[in-house]
């Protein structure tokens with residue numbers, strides 16, 4: 407242990423790890439927001455509530471059906487995506503062509519209703535969710551202790567983010583998605599069923615939020631307001647990265663998690679506000695965000 | 702002549718919001734024909750093509766393609782019947798590279814051109830496959846916009862001012878392409894301001910003014926109608 411500015415390397419690495427974990431959630435959530443914003447032109451304020459629903463979905467599977475973590479990793483995003491697609495078909499689709507404010511109000515209202523319902527049943531306290539057996543324990547790296555589950559969360563989130571980026575930027579389906587984002591009317595006139603694509607996109611973005619919720623369940627507890635706390639920071643991340651940029655939201659998500667972790671080590675008083683300070687600075691210099699294309 | 706037309710438009714009305722721009726337009730195209738729609742700026746030519754393609758949210762009247770009424774259909778369904786549009790503004794997607802732009806419109810029927818056949822018509826495209834759509838010259842964009850709709854198996858191609866703003870060499874290349882497409886059996890509805898250029902290609906002409914078709918004649922009748930035409934086109 408070499409002390410650096412009075413800080414042990416152990417404490418430094420511990421906070422960097424926490425930062426990376428938070429960054430993984432920021433990245434998954436802001437990625438979903440970016441995909442949804444690009445295609446639907448809606449700032450999805452229900453994102454945090456849907457993240458929470460993903461965690462509760464896994465919790466229900468375990469406690470009522472005895473279905474464990476691994477199937478939940480697939481089933482919870484799928485279930486929440488279906489819920490999201492129903493919301494899109496019945497409500498969001500009616501907002502097309504209207505001002506952003508309507509989408510904001512509707513999704514914000516939805517978030518309040520969903521969170522209210524869960525609070526009604528579960529109160530505000532957390533429900534524990536166990537770490538899956540396969541990922542119990544950890545590795546001593548010499549300079550720090552790395553719990554297996556945390557390593558898995560970071561690696562898996564990163565893999566999902568990069569896979570999403572690849573699917574959007576490098577595949578045939580991704581090209582259709584980009585085209586429909588850029589010019590939906592013309593894409594449709596080429597024979598692409600754009601409304602269906604929009605519904606699937608919303609389902610996918612929302613599914614990413616639910617996946618983050620399942621990943622978070624064993625680390626934080628499963629709480630009705632777990633998403634409400636997180637989403638404020640995630641929106642700052644989205645603003646910093648630039649609305650609608652895929653790689654931008656991934657990079658910014660991880661980077662801000664790290665910055666937050668470092669701040670906790672060197673200036674703990676600012677740990678909760680550093681993201682917003684960065685946001686203000688970025689907006690001063692680049693109003694469209696670091697990776698933003700449109701203003 | 703006994704054959705039913707491939708496309709038949711009658712009493713077509715179209716609106717941009719409250720503004721009524723097509724007032725009962727009517728025209729017909731038979732299989733394998735090249736028909737040119739002429740008319741001065743703002744006459745309603747682009748709006749007519751967009752109505753046929755199903756892209757005008759507010760439209761009334763009748764548009765029948767291959768015997769099917771399409772006036773109330775969504776544009777993706779109309780595209781799947783076999784109609785394709787090369788829009789006036791070309792509509793190249795800047796977030797897609799040339800290859801992705803080319804492969805974007807889904808195949809809707811057999812009988813489209815292969816990629817090799819498209820590259821034979823437009824050799825430039827083969828060299829620019831990896832370039833972003835936004836980095837093309839005007840001529841290359843137009844080639845891509847035309848090439849893109851040849852793959853899908855659509856039988857009726859609608860080209861909106863394909864020569865606008867292009868160099869003479871490229872305008873000639875596009876003329877040769879249209880001739881080859883006709884030889885391959887495509888039916889083409891062409892919108893053109895450059896009527897001298899179009900007169901060498903088209904079988905028949907319609908003249909549009911204030912949202913209505915005001916004249917119709919075939920290429921043999923063209924010289925006799927020259928004065929009338931000049932009056933309508935204001936040239």
Ligand SMILES: Nc1ncnc2c1ncn2[C@@H]1O[C@H](COP(=O)(O)OP(=O)(O)OP(=O)(O)O)[C@@H](O)[C@H]1O
Nearest residue numbers: 717720722740741742743744745746747748749789
């Ligand atoms: N998006 C729009 N909103 C409102 N009015 C429009 C719109 N597009 C076209 N118009 C109006 O509709 C009328 C017909 O336009 P259209 O584009 O069909 O003409 P055009 O014959 O294609 O003209 P050009 O030769 O200039 O392309 C014009 O009066 C035009 O001003």
Ligand SMILES: [Mg+2]
Nearest residue numbers: 746747748789
């Ligand atoms: Mg026009």
